[in-house]
Amino acid sequence: MLAVLMLGLVLVTWAVLARPAQRYSVTVPIAMAASGLILTNGTHPLVNVEVTGPIVRHLIEITLALVLFTDATDISMRWLRETGRVPMRMLFIAFPLTVLLGFAAGVPLLPGAGWWVCAICAAVLAATDSTPILPLLHDHRLPSGMRHTITVVSGLDDGLAAPLVLLLLAGAIGTEDLESVLLELLIALVVGLVVGSGGAKLLAVARTRAWCTEEAQRVGLLALAITAFAMGEVLHGNGFVAAFVAGLAARATAPHMPRSSLQTVSDTALVLSAAVWFVFGSLIVPAFMDGLEWRVFVYAFLSLTLIRMLPVALSLVGSHLPWRERWALGFWGPRGLDSMVLGIIALEQLSGLDADWVADVVVVVISLSILIHGLSARYFASWWARRSRTLAAAARRTGT
Structure with missing residues (x-):
């Protein structure tokens, strides 16, 4: 209970100082991870966190499920059809290239890890999380199209x-598990489609016929996300995939759903994410004090720069975007909650040095990401605004 008390106090403090913190780019992940680092480490830590315990595991799982559901509802099929060539290029070209490049970099930099582990690290770190740069995504000095594309x-x-x-x-453990994994994904796909489309349709009818209030609809969407995740797990599917597909299906079924309807889901995900970041903070000192090899830091630096930025730039060759926007889309791919949870899933199934490599790489990359991306967001927005004014003035002088 002491851990819950400290978490509440830290969150209240951040809420009171949210605007000054935003001016200095102190985001929720930075504040909560720093608090977890300070309060859970030392010879006599104030708070003890059992990272491998069932409570923490369930907290992390339901948090990722809500985040995936919320992220999926941000994806408008109409927007993708009209202006979706950029995100589709980044998804179908940049994403696989990022995984391949991450694997290629891991083979020489993570000796002894094995090819499967290098591929797992690359896939885990290919997932991006917009949470560490939320202030940037709400900064109107940046083009709305670029901000929405990042999300x-x-x-x-x-x-x-x-x-x-x-x-x-499945490949790392044994090919005999491959069929069961494919079956899990198929079950998750069906569950997500049924729960997402059916639930969204039911809520839309209830809203049209005035059967429910706005507050009830917000709670209903939160329950829809939880139901998709839980049903996927109960039916021996993958709950995360089910939650993501449910979000896609809900948005496609009710495209005119007010964004305010998702406020409760978003707020709940934000609070739970804060708790997960607090837990992550407790892992930083043990990981860095465990004698990390220099190769891990080199790989982490490459993962946050070249391994992602180059594939994104290549995927956008021939697009209408200016080069500074292409490189911005490549750089602003923070690693966060998603990579953390996927890394934990990998750790549960791996053992020995394989698990150590995954843990070290994931902790270092996420730690550097929340600092580099989080602290630079405000300065990047200011630079972008100044650069835009300079380009506009030059255009006026030349009459173009």
Whole structure:
């Protein structure tokens, strides 16, 4: 209970100082991870967190399910059809290239890890999370299309990364598990489609006939996300994939659903994510004090830069986007909650040095990402605004 008390106090403190914190790019992940690092480490830690316990595991799982559902509801099929060539290029070209490049970099930099483990690390870190840069995504100094593309691609990446990691884990453990993994994904697909489309249709009818209030509809969508995840697990499918597909189906079934209807889901996911980031903070010191090899830091740096930015740039060759926007889309792919949960799933099935490599790489990459992406967001937005004014002034002078 002391851990819950400290978590509540830290969240209240952040809420009170949210605006000043935003000015200095102190995001929720940074604040909560730093609090977890300080309060759970040392010779006499104030809070003890049992990371491998069932409570923490269930907390992390339901948090990712809500995040995946929320991300999926941000994906408008109409928007994708009209302007979706950029996110589709990033999904079907940049994502697989990112995994391949991450694998190619891992083979020489993670000696002894094995090819399967290198592929698992690459797939886990190909998932992006927009949570660490939420202030940037709400900054109107940046083009709305670019901000929305970052959000949409983050959700699509997660939807691809989760099943890919499961397939790679099946290969690492033994090919006899491959069929069961494919069956899990098929069950999750069916569950997500049924729960998402059926639930959204039911809520839409209830709203039209004035059977439910706005508050009830918000609670209903939260329950829809939880139901999809839980039903996927109960039926021996993959709950994460079921939650993501349910979000896609719900948005496709009710495309005119007010964004305010998802506020309760988003707020719940934000609070639970804060708790997960607090838990993650407790892992940072043990990981860094465990004698990390320099190769891990090199791989982490490459993962946050070249391994993602180059595939994104290649996928956007021939597009209408200016080069600075292409490189921005490549850089703003933070690693966060999604990679954390996928990494934990991998750790549960791997053992020995394989598990150590995955743990070290994931902790280092996420730690660097929330700092680099989080702290630079405000300065990037200011630079972008100044650069845009400079280009506009130059255009006026030349009469173009």
